[in-house]
Amino acid sequence: MFSLSSTVQPQVTVPLSHLINAFHSPKSTSSVSASVSQSQHRDVVPEHEAPSNEPVLNLRDLGLSELKIGQIDQLVDHLLPGFCKGKNIFSHWHTSHVSAQSFFENKYGYIDVFNTLRSSCLYRQHSRTLKSICSDLQYWPVFIQSRGFKTLKSRTRRLQSTSERLAETQYIAPSFVKGFLLRDRGSDVETLDKLMKTKNIPEAHQDAFKTGFAEGFLKAQALTQKTNDSLRRTRLILFVLLLFGIYGLLKNPFLSVRFRTTTGLDSAVDPVQMKNVTFEHVKGVEEAKQELQEVVEFLKNPQKFTVLGGKLPKGILLVGPPGTGKTLLARAVAGEADVPFYYASGSEFDEMFVGVGASRIRNLFREAKANAPCVIFIDELDSVGGKRIESPMHPYSRQTINQLLAEMDGFKPNEGVIIIGATNFPEALDNALIRPGRFDMQVTVPRPDVKGRTEILKWYLNKIKFDQSVDPEIIARGTVGFSGAELENLVNQAALKAAVDGKEMVTMKELEFSKDKILMGPERRSVEIDNKNKTITAYHESGHAIIAYYTKDAMPINKATIMPRGPTLGHVSLLPENDRWNETRAQLLAQMDVSMGGRVAEELIFGTDHITTGASSDFDNATKIAKRMVTKFGMSEKLGVMTYSDTGKLSPETQSAIEQEIRILLRDSYERAKHILKTHAKEHKNLAEALLIYETLDAKEIQIVLEGKKLELR
């Protein structure tokens, strides 16, 4: 039955919820008539509004929280004699709230405070759930004065026992799960009622039962607190992980490049130890290697050079076309001297953001100086050290180059830092960079000559399996103007071709094939060329070959083919015996004659009406040679030994004189070619027919055909 002592628990706020439970319990556990009376009562009460300025106090404030089981019963009995037996008050009177109260007052001589309390708080909004009412009544409106009593001792004991029990509960399930399970306090209160009813708990045990229930509630509260703590901890851990994640992403090479780009903080390049690259790896650039040898000596033993007070260059500028081995040489210098090698590309310093390029240069030099002796290599120096022109594309280039100049001035020549710069356009460099004290030593790295090309080809051929019949010199002769990188690529392509064809070794055929592919583009085997066009091409190409063969100063023939390749339908290749440093007038005229051979052949064999467009590039070539002979080489009697650079600015007379001379040279060449082809019409026909059968003929085969011998069938 109603018992305050059993519901009030020694904890600050909790007992109030249970107090509601206590108020609620007579209703739910009383007889049917009692509940009827209450429901009617509730019907009436809603019109009644409790005073809004009710003083509110919790049980602790009232001192009731410290009461032991049974003590509150006594207290209530004392204050309200007969209250505990007074259920008939609620059940027998079908009166309004006000009259019920005054009746009570008349009968007992004091106001029924509990009725007031019930009417103002509990039943004011009867449609609300028990749970919400419980939360409303965290505080108990009080109309009577009361004194509380507590002892420190009892309080300590209570706290102890609470924490002990809490600890027990914690091990049962994860705290956040408990938090969820125990959050619904309202339903707990309801459950207590039901439990009391359904379990038929004897009156003697009800106190203990309720105490236990209240303690459970306390644990739930403590667990909720614990859940909040653990959630906070989880959030903190997630935040720390997020920070780590962001840091990790920034360390990622791809993103860090972006990071560097925007901040320029970490721009120095890690040094690379270049032991495995030596001068032995760089072929065909003997002069450059000799010049760099003294730098290697200096890096190995700086004292030897400084004892006599001599100064070595701070900067060395490697000048040469792309792919000729400038980077390789710089690496070889570091490798020979066994010092760290710092690589930086000029374009890395070319930044849109102010100060970034300059700060990178600073970082690079700072690191290098700390690791001297060493080599700093700046590739594409022109992109950082170009002339300091104001350009919207490179707004801060001035700053960067100034920083580079300052850094180069900033260390003594004997500190052991050697800066090697490389460029394809030395003329584009800022003059301040190439004055003595900066890049004051220039080393030219030219395209390799035929000897150099042969060496480079041998070097790379030795890295693959090749047939003994391979003659690197022949390939070298046919690859005039190739750089080291292009020759390396040629050998590699030949190896790939051999692999595709299922061969065990690379032969001359694959090397020739890859040379033509690089020079003229890939073969177009799939192209269907009709017989008529094939025949025209065969006579056209044999025309070139016949002129080359029968002209004294023409280059030796290497090969003739009617296999379409790149934009051409066929071609004849000629090989100089050696790289030509100079060309004679006779050689130039011979080249023009060979070019004319194609068109002359078409005209002689098929007639003027059937000449084709296929000779246009031949004429281009011949015209260029004739023009240079007249305007540059002083090889025209009429115009004399004089150069004419900008023909557009010349007087009309001079212009027409130049034009006439070129015309005469070309016409004479055409006539000479015609004469040769008419003279060797038979050989011309034989060669064309052989080409139609074999598609490609090498130098030896051409010779056999032109000597009138039969070719062995392949």
Ligand SMILES: Nc1ncnc2c1ncn2[C@@H]1O[C@H](COP(=O)(O)OP(=O)(O)OP(=O)(O)O)[C@@H](O)[C@H]1O
């Ligand atoms: N003289 C050479 N001897 C051997 N290999 C060479 C030579 N020249 C070029 N190579 C090959 O070509 C590659 C590219 O050459 P490298 O990068 O040194 O040329 P580069 O002159 O620095 O070109 P760029 O001016 O384009 O930077 C080298 O790694 C090497 O494999």
Ligand SMILES: [Zn+2]
């Ligand atoms: Zn031609």
